[in-house]
Amino acid sequence: xxxxxxxxxxxxIWFILWAPLLLVGxxxxxxxxxxxxxxxxxxxFLARIIxxxxxxxxxxxxNEDGIPFKHNINQRLxxxxxxxxxxxxxxxxxxxxxxxxxxxxxxxxxxxxxxxxGWAFARIGLIGVNRKxxxxxxxxLAEKVTKNxxxxxxxxxxxxxxxxxxxxxxxxKRGLMFLATQLKLPITPVGADxxxxxxxxGKMTPGTTHIYFENELPSxxxxxxxxxxxxxxxx
Numbered sequence: 595x596x597x598x599x600x601x602x603x604x605x606x607i608w609f610i611l612w613a614p615l616l617l618v619g620x621x622x623x624x625x626x627x628x629x630x631x632x633x634x635x636x637x638x639f640l641a642r643i644i645x646x647x648x649x650x651x652x653x654x655x656x657n658e659d660g661i662p663f664k665h666n667i668n669q670r671l672x673x674x675x676x677x678x679x680x681x682x683x684x685x686x687x688x689x690x691x692x693x694x695x696x697x698x699x700x701x702x703x704x705x706x707x708x709x710x711x712g713w714a715f716a717r718i719g720l721i722g723v724n725r726k727x728x729x730x731x732x733x734x735l736a737e738k739v740t741k742n743x744x745x746x747x748x749x750x751x752x753x754x755x756x757x758x759x760x761x762x763x764x765x766x767k768r769g770l771m772f773l774a775t776q777l778k779l780p781i782t783p784v785g786a787d788x789x790x791x792x793x794x795x796g797k798m799t800p801g802t803t804h805i806y807f808e809n810e811l812p813s814x815x816x817x818x819x820x821x822x823x824x825x826x827x828x829x
Contacts, residue, residue, distance in 0.1 A: 646800025681752035682789030760829035774813040783823035
């Protein structure tokens with residue numbers, strides 16, 4: 595537990611130290627994106643050296659022996675699919691920020707109100723939604739997402755809508771299907787076991803966490819099919 599306390603204290607200081615740079619980065623979305631990337635990289639570095647948490651990324655296997663291949667760096671991830679990821683902790687967020695170029699998230703709008711960090715998120719194209727007013731205006735959301743997609747950006751969405759504890763399954767929100775159908779984009783499910791090492795509450799545990807990119811599903815896939823793919827390798 596001591597390492598967890600030390601890590602969270604150091605992480606707090608880390609975020610404070612990065613705030614001035616993020617403030618400067620507001621002059622350009624390109625510069626801000628680089629700063630956010632470096633900030634996330636630092637989070638992963640601190641997690642490794644203080645708590646002993648490492649990570650591995652797995653991509654769909656194409657060989658008959660089932661050995662996963664490394665993602666082809668020449669293959670673009672600029673909006674050809676919606677990445678629908680398991681959400682268990684901050685850990686997979688930082689990892690996805692590192693490995694998915696030109697990403698953007700859909701998040702609750704209150705996070706965009708956080709001084710400096712929220713402004714930085716908005717500057718790089720993250721989209722906030724108002725959950726307190728009931729149903730989200732999906733047509734308006736689709737318009738905002740479309741603008742980012744047309745810029746070559748990739749949507750990362752957490753279709754469960756909240757962080758989920760290991761061993762638990764949350765029913766997926768139907769907004770994912772709406773966006774996939776409206777935008778005619780396939781879906782890339784992503785599984786994770788990050789909650790085993792960096793839980794929402796409590797002690798962080800050393801070890802190697804895993805992120806699993808699954809095979810693409812068509813935009814017509816059902817919520818059950820998407821959920822099955824996301825949870826196939828998740829904790």
